């Protein structure tokens with residue numbers, strides 16, 4: 239029987255717990271709305287109860303080996319607590335790792351949510367990419383990079399801030415909240431797309447933009463083309479920096495606006511570059527919104543594996 243692990247995905251709106259086997263199969267899971275305030279005790283108590291509920295549904299399985307948690311924020315150097323979480327300030331400073339160890343008795347690993355999602359996507363591929371980047375496009379743009387089976391960590395346990403690569407150098411490029419102009423995030427994150435759609439007299443809901451594009455609406459076609467041009471610039475830049483052979487694109491925007499991912503991938507394919515791996519796969523996520531949950535559990539499995547072989 240496969241070893242089993244616990245995945246926890248703490249998101250800005252929803253938090254989930256799952257029992258996951260070593261092959262990434264979800265055996266039981268629970269979801270709730272993430273609290274918007276408090277001292278974190280409500281959240282941890284829900285995690286503890288959800289874990290026991292899931293465990294009760296999988297009592298024919300061996301005891302879980304460890305817990306992996308994906309959190310939306312900056313982790314302290316030892317990865318035992320979150321030091322900054324813009325959307326969930328109440329978890330800042332919360333000793334989350336120690337609290338979960340105490341309540342479940344299981345070894346626990348914290349990681350950035352984007353890293354967890356990237357690892358989930360990496361493990362979900364039939365043939366593991368040698369050099370893979372993962373972009374998640376939602377309210378913002380997050381990214382992680384996996385090179386030769388290892389997560390690249392050089393800034394806050396991640397591969398830097400790839401959502402802020404500059405893709406539009408024109409003087410009227412939109413200003414990003416980071417202070418620069420023309421960052422990928424300021425161009426293709428959900429709020430940026432909604433603003434661009436409104437400026438073009440289009441509906442600002444992603445599903446409606448996708449529908450208008452499929453119906454051949456000239457405004458929607460032009461919008462997708464512009465967004466895809468920016469995204470393709472970022473994909474090529476990332477490829478030139480990390481020599482990636484695969485870039486996986488996930489997140490709410492990618493799920494609801496698949497035409498954008500397809501159009502950007504086509505642009506990447508059509509761009510001549512002797513430095514571009516052939517073929518560079520720019521592809522949608524395989525696990526959809528389960529990437530982070532499954533990835534957190536499989537990262538815990540990796541940490542245990544690494545500890546046993548070191």
Ligand SMILES: [Zn+2]
Nearest residue numbers: 402414416421
């Ligand atoms: Zn920026």
